[in-house]
Amino acid sequence: MSYNDASYLLLGSPVEQSLSPLIHNTAFRCLGLPSRYAAQEIAKSQVATSIKHIDGEHIFGANVTIPYKQAVLPYLDGISPVAKRVGAVNTIYFANGRKMGHNTDVEGFLKPLSALGLQPKHVVILGSGGAARAVMVAAEEGLKASRISVVSRNLLSARAACHDLQIGEAWDFSSLDQLIPDASLIVNATPVGMWPKIDTSPIPDSITFLPSQTIYDLVYNPEETRLLQAARVQGARTLGGLSMLIAQAAASFKIWTGLEMPVDAVEMALKTHLDLT
Ligand code: NAP
Numbered sequence: 001m002s003y004n005d006a007s008y009l010l011l012g013s014p015v016e017q018s019l020s021p022l023i024h025n026t027a028f029r030c031l032g033l034p035s036r037y038a039a040q041e042i043a044k045s046q047v048a049t050s051i052k053h054i055d056g057e058h059i060f061g062a063n064v065t066i067p068y069k070q071a072v073l074p075y076l077d078g079i080s081p082v083a084k085r086v087g088a089v090n091t092i093y094f095a096n097g098r099k100m101g102h103n104t105d106v107e108g109f110l111k112p113l114s115a116l117g118l119q120p121k122h123v124v125i126l127g128s129g130g131a132a133r134a135v136m137v138a139a140e141e142g143l144k145a146s147r148i149s150v151v152s153r154n155l156l157s158a159r160a161a162c163h164d165l166q167i168g169e170a171w172d173f174s175s176l177d178q179l180i181p182d183a184s185l186i187v188n189a190t191p192v193g194m195w196p197k198i199d200t201s202p203i204p205d206s207i208t209f210l211p212s213q214t215i216y217d218l219v220y221n222p223e224e225t226r227l228l229q230a231a232r233v234q235g236a237r238t239l240g241g242l243s244m245l246i247a248q249a250a251a252s253f254k255i256w257t258g259l260e261m262p263v264d265a266v267e268m269a270l271k272t273h274l275d276l277t
Contacts, residue, residue, distance in 0.1 A: 006038035007058070008256060011050050011072075012065030015039035019270060020063055023249045023261075026269040030262040035060075044071065051075040054092055054099060061256045062092040069103075069130055076101040085137050087164060088130055091252040102255065105134035108248025109218075110142040112239055113185075118214060120184035121146050125168070126202045127189035128152040128161040131218055135187050136167045149179050173202075180207050188217040193225035201226040209236035220245050223276045242270065 010020045016039070024037035042050050047068055052075070054062050064072050069088035073079065076089065077098035083089045089101030123139040125132050128150055139145045148168035152158035158170035171179060180186060180203065192202040209215060215231035220241035228238040250261035271277045 005036060007035040007060050008037040009050075009054070009059060009062040010037070010039040010065060011042050011047075011062055012039075012068055013041050013043065015041050015065065018065065019245065019273070020065075020249060022269055022273055023246065023266050024253060026266050027253055027261045030265045031257075031259060033257065035257075042068070044068075047071050048075055051092070051099070056094045056097070056099075060094065061252075063252060064090050064092065064101075066130060072101065075099075082106050082137070085141070085165070086134050088133065090248070091255060093252075093255045103134060104248040104251035104255075105131060105244075106138045106142065107251045108244045108246075109135055109138045111247035111251075112243040113143070113214075113216070116214070116237070116239075118185065119143070120214070122149065122183045123147070123185045123187065124149045124151060124179050124183040125187045125189055126151050126192075128154070128158045128170075129189065132187075132189035133161055133165060135189050135218075136161065136165055139185075139187075140167050143185070145185075147182075149183070151176060151179065176203060177207055181210070183213060185214045185216065188215075188219060188225070188227055191219065193217065193222075193227055194219045195221045198222050199226060201230065203227055203230075205230065209234045211235040211237075213237070214239065217241055218244060221274050221276070223271075223274075242267070242276075246270070 018039050021037050028035045079101040083101050083103040086103045091102045091104050123145040125135050139148050150158045150168045151171045155172040162168045162170045188202050190202050209231045214237040216239040217225045217228050218241040219225050223240050232238050253261040
C-alpha cells in the first residue's frame with residue numbers, strides 16, 4: 001500500500017523488512033476499521049517535513065524506528081515522561097491538539113514479564129543500543145531491580161548508555177562469566193542469534209544457566225533462538241521477543257484508537273508471515 005493512502009505511518013530507514021504494517025493492518029482489518037498503516041522510508045533531511053505531515057486530519061499518528069527515534073524530538077509539541085527518560089520516541093500521537101511523542105518499548109518489554117510476576121534483583125542487559133536503553137529504564141522503574149549491568153562489545157558505548165540514563169554499571173563481554181551466575185534476569189538486546197545467523201548466541205556455551213534464572217531474548221525470529229534453546233535445556237525460564245513485539249505495537253494501537261489490539265489474530269498473522277507455525 002502506498003503511504004499516500006495511509007492514516008498511520010512508520011518513519012525510518014530501512015523500513016522494508018518491518019513487521020509493523022502487517023501488525024497494525026491486521027488489527028485494523030480484524031476490528032473493521034478503515035484505517036491503514038504504511039512504512040515510509042525517509043532520509044535524515046526529510047524528518048522535519050515528515051513530522052509536519054502528521055497533521056491529525058489525514059495522518060493521525062506514526063511509529064518511528066531507527067535511526068530517527070531521537071531525531072524527531074525537536075519537532076514534537078511534547079514528549080511523555082517515559083520517552084523523555086529513554087531519550088527516544090517510537091510513537092507519535094495527538095492529545096488535545098498537541099503532537100506528542102511516547103516510547104512504548106518500555107511497556108512492551110514489561111508486559112510479558114508481568115504475567116510471570118518476577119522481581120529480579122540483578123538484571124544483566126546485553127547490548128547498549130536503543131532497545132537496551134528502553135530495557136534499562138524498564139529494569140529500574142518497572143522491575144525496581146537493585147543491580148543493573150549493561151554489557152556491550154564496546155565498553156565505551158555501555159558507559160555512554162549508563163551515563164546518559166544514570167542507570168547501571170557498564171561491562172564488556174569478557175565479564176559475562178562473573179555477571180551471569182549472579183543475575184536473576186538476563187536480556188539479550190543485541191541482534192546476535194537473529195535470522196539468518198541462527199547458529200550464534202551472545203553468551204558462550206561455557207556459561208551455564210540456573211533454573212532460578214529468566215532469559216529474555218528480544219530477537220523474535222527465530223521464535224526460540226540458540227540462546228533460549230540452551231537456557232531451556234538447562235532448566236531456566238525463557239521468553240522470546242515476539243510477545244514484546246506485539247505488546248509494544250498494541251500499546252501504540254491503544255494510544256491511537258483507544259482500542260485493544262486483537263493480539264491473537266496479530267500473533268497468528270506474524271507467525272504465518274515468519275513461517276513460525
Ligand atoms: P541497535 O540500536 O542497533 O543496538 C544493537 C546493540 O547490539 C548495540 O549495542 C550493538 O553494539 C550490539 N551488537 C550488534 N551486533 C553485535 C554483535 N555481533 N555482538 C555483540 N553485540 C552486538 O539495535 P536495537 O534497536 O537496540 O535492537 C537490538 C535487537 O533487539 C535487534 O535484534 C532488534 O530486532 C531487537 N528488538 C526487538 C524488539 C521486540 O519488540 N522484540 C524491540 C526492539 C528491538 P555496538 O554498539 O558495538 O554496535
